[in-house]
Amino acid sequence: xxxxxxxxxxxxxxxxxxxxTMENYLASSIGLEGxxxxxxxxxxxxxITLKLKHARRLAxxxxxxxxxxxxxxxxxxxxxxxxxxxxxxxxxxxxxxxLSANEVSISQYQKIIHLTDGLDYVTQDMVIDxxxxxxxxxxxxxxxxxxxxxxxxxxxxVPKKGPAS
Numbered sequence: 001x002x003x004x005x006x007x008x009x010x011x012x013x014x015x016x017x018x019x020x021t022m023e024n025y026l027a028s029s030i031g032l033e034g035x036x037x038x039x040x041x042x043x044x045x046x047x048i049t050l051k052l053k054h055a056r057r058l059a060x061x062x063x064x065x066x067x068x069x070x071x072x073x074x075x076x077x078x079x080x081x082x083x084x085x086x087x088x089x090x091x092x093x094x095x096x097x098x099l100s101a102n103e104v105s106i107s108q109y110q111k112i113i114h115l116t117d118g119l120d121y122v123t124q125d126m127v128i129d130x131x132x133x134x135x136x137x138x139x140x141x142x143x144x145x146x147x148x149x150x151x152x153x154x155x156x157x158v159p160k161k162g163p164a165s
Contacts, residue, residue, distance in 0.1 A: 003115065003119055004065060004066070006115060008065050010111060010112045010115060011123070012062060012067065012069075013108060014108050014127075015058040015075075016075040016077075017104055019055055020079050020082075020101075021079065022051040024082040025098070026044075026048055028082075028085075028094045028098075029048070033088050033089050034089040034090070034091045035147075036091055036147055040144060043144075050133060054133070057126060079101050081096065081100035081101075082100055082101040083097065099138065102138050102141065103138075106134050106135065112124075113131070
């Protein structure tokens, strides 16, 4: 397979990842309750907009390189860890799902950066920009994970109230 076709294939994969992530963020951002729920919902809503922009940029680049955009029935779906939790109080599951999807995106973008090196600098520059957004998202949701862990950790060594002995 020539490298341009390989680049198109990987861009199509990234396009599918962005769209699936957007779907999962939308589902997870509605009705979340509990610790940091409001901040997480706001962040997810902002990320949905950003994911759509990413998908559009990827779509345009696929088109420029001579590829055909896949329709919804042709797109793979495999973000099992990013599915919205059954319990809308489980903010930590949403955070872990976001971080899981984020790792997939980062890995995919790094793959494309390597693949385009020395061949397609326009695609490489675009993907470096997308990767930068993903790393910012990772930092934000790692901070949510840290905050959430602090709020849910058991307090070891704190005496329980009970009858005085």
